[in-house]
Amino acid sequence: MSYENLSGRTAVVTGAASGIGESVAVLLAAHGARVALLARRGERLEELAAKIRADGGQALAVVADVTDDASVRAAKERIQEAYGSVDLVVNNAGVMLPHPIDDGRADEWQRMLDTNVAGVLRVIRAFTADLVGAAAEGRTADLVNISSVGAHITFPNYAVYGATKAAVTYLSQSLRGEFGPRDVRVTNIEPGLTATELGSHVGSAELAGELDGMFEGIGGLAAEEVADVIAYVTSRARHVNLRQIMVLPTRQA
Numbered sequence: 494m495s496y497e498n499l500s501g502r503t504a505v506v507t508g509a510a511s512g513i514g515e516s517v518a519v520l521l522a523a524h525g526a527r528v529a530l531l532a533r534r535g536e537r538l539e540e541l542a543a544k545i546r547a548d549g550g551q552a553l554a555v556v557a558d559v560t561d562d563a564s565v566r567a568a569k570e571r572i573q574e575a576y577g578s579v580d581l582v583v584n585n586a587g588v589m590l591p592h593p594i595d596d597g598r599a600d601e602w603q604r605m606l607d608t609n610v611a612g613v614l615r616v617i618r619a620f621t622a623d624l625v626g627a628a629a630e631g632r633t634a635d636l637v638n639i640s641s642v643g644a645h646i647t648f649p650n651y652a653v654y655g656a657t658k659a660a661v662t663y664l665s666q667s668l669r670g671e672f673g674p675r676d677v678r679v680t681n682i683e684p685g686l687t688a689t690e691l692g693s694h695v696g697s698a699e700l701a702g703e704l705d706g707m708f709e710g711i712g713g714l715a716a717e718e719v720a721d722v723i724a725y726v727t728s729r730a731r732h733v734n735l736r737q738i739m740v741l742p743t744r745q746a
Contacts, residue, residue: 498633498728500525503576507559507616508586510537513639513687516720517583522550524724526581529572531557559586559612560604569619580627581727582620584613584661585639591650602653609657613638613664628676633731635678637723638665642685642739658683662737669736678734680726685741686713711744 504521508514510532522528522545530538530552538554545552553575557568572579587609590601617636628634643655644662665681672679719740726735 496520496524496724496728498730499724502526502581502633502727503529503579504581504583505529505531505572505579505616505620506583506585507531507557507612508639509541510534512585513684513716513719513723514583514585515541516716517585517723518552519545519550520717520720520724521581521727522552523548524728525550527551527553527576529553529555529568529576529579531555531559531568532586533558559615560607562615565615565619573623578627579620579623580632581635581637582616582624583637583639583723584616586612586616587639587657589651589654591648591654593650594652605653605657609654610660610664613661617668624672624677625675628731633678633727634676635680635727636668636672637680637682637727640665640681640683642683642741642745644683645739665737669734673734676731678727678731680723680735681737682719682723682726683737683739684714684719685739685745686711687719688713688715712742714740714742 499521504526506514506518506528509518509530518528518530518541530542532538533556535556538556542552542554553572555568555571558564588605590605592598592601624634624636638661640661641658643651644658647655662681665679669679722738722740
């Protein structure tokens with residue numbers, strides 16, 4: 494696959510400690526992008542940054558919590574000090590905490606809203622000026638938001654998670670009207686069943702068993718396969734915006 498247009502880019506990837514975020518960071522760095530790795534687990538980020546550097550890439554580990562305004566602001570300042578202006582943002586950080594709605598798990602609802610919706614907005618706010626500035630200079634500028642097939646297809650007990658992802662999909666669609674005229678591309682990626690740590694967040698043994706059964710019956714995507722899609726869309730010519738992609742295992746309806 495040709496990813497030459499990634500060389501020289503400066504990327505921020507949230508949720509980079511594992512799963513899709515980790516795979517995106519590795520792939521972008523392998524094709525010449527400088528990558529700032531954002532997540533809460535500092536030790537894991539340092540290990541990943543060391544791996545990327547050992548393979549000849551450039552990576553900066555930045556411990557940050559997207560649910561905290563001050564943390565995101567500090568991360569932005571550290572990234573800009575080290576790498577300068579950012580031209581590629583991958584909003585990947587997210588949590589999935591399924592329960593029946595009548596369990597009334599307001600704590601989990603708030604955590605999903607803070608991470609999956611408000612966290613995306615905090616990161617966008619932090620790097621909007623960079624993206625718009627890069628585009629104004631004639632450089633390629635990308636905002637990639639990781640949503641979910643759950644934005645469109647309902648799953649029992651996943652109502653709040655699906656609602657947060659529907660918000661991300663709608664936000665991406667709306668932002669194209671604001672960013673597109675200024676040559677900033679907005680891409681919304683909606684993965685189906687994918688092998689990541691999200692499944693480990695499921696606290697109910699029954700729901701965890703159902704999820705395992707889906708993987709056994711359908712087969713899931715690898716995180717690297719979703720990362721490949723993200724690298725593809727962000728490496729196209731700057732006037733080409735692949736605006737929305739739903740990527741599913743073949744057997745997932």
